[in-house]
Amino acid sequence: MVGDHMGILGAVVCFCCCRLDESLCAFLEHAKQISHCDLVAVNSFPLHADFGCKVPEYIVKAIAEHHSKGLLIPDRWWPYYMTGITKLLWEDLRNWHSSLKKKAHFFVHDHYEWDPQNHHNVNASIARRLLEHGDFLKDGIDEEGHTNNLAHPTLSGLIIEFFYMGTNAMANIFPEVFQLEVPCPAVALAATAIKVALDEVVTEGKEVTFKHDVYANVYTDILGLMAKCDTAPVHHAKTKACHMQWVKIGWDVCYLSCFSTHLKRMLLGMGALQVQ
Secondary structure (H helix, E strand, O other): OOOOOOHHHHHHHOHHHOOOOHHHHHHHHHHHHHHHHHHHHOOOOOOHHHHHHHHHHHHHHHHHHHHHOOOOOOOOHHHHOHHHHHHHHHHHHHHHHHHHHHHHHHHHHHHOOOOOOOOHHHHHHHHHHHHHHHHHHOOOEOOOOOEOOOOOHHHHHHHHHHHHOOOOOHHHHOHHHHOOOOOHHHHHHHHHHHHHHHHHHHOOOOOOOOOHHHHHHHHHHHHHHHHHHHOOHHHHHHHHHHHHHHHHHHHHHHHHHHHHHHHHHHHHHHOOOOOO
């Protein structure tokens, strides 16, 4: 055990470069996942103080799940390192937001119509038009002339890939949260990430940081738009149908992804596949 108060935290932060106990690393990773799940189910942009108050809840839950698997946490490790762990989880949010932004870049590039010659200034003008009045989240109108709010394929594609695809996807780890309907905070967070990616197009390629103090207001505005849509029965029904459809597609993709991974591992074990 490292002697000083922050020693184990230093080891955790760079555990790829040291021999820290694997079960402890897995425990910390799961604590991060629990925090991510809470954020997409409740509030994706908490204040630092509010997040700090929630960390003990995340850790206690992670410890209980760890113990249920017969795994142990070193004696006195918690709450002795609470300050360091709180900092670790808070800083991890920046990495998590960056991962979401990276995914958003792909869908922004793939699902909006850009200049065929890829001129930065032209693309910047297109991005500005998309951002006006939230048009980047709209998907035309329905047969009755109602706007399809918060239904653009960029948004649905990002939500399905980021939250549902892969064995480590949040929907796979926390099915009780993502089983029936995509949580509204998750939709708003994905929409905010798309806004960040479009802002980078507006700046003609200069990096835009997914900053809490800048984009928390955007996130809140999107939640407000969603609440406003819910006041109109027709838009409430359309939004709910979208979220349920995304869940169905997401679970289908999740099952296929998990089955494919399991099949590949099984075939590798049988020697039927060669590792590339």
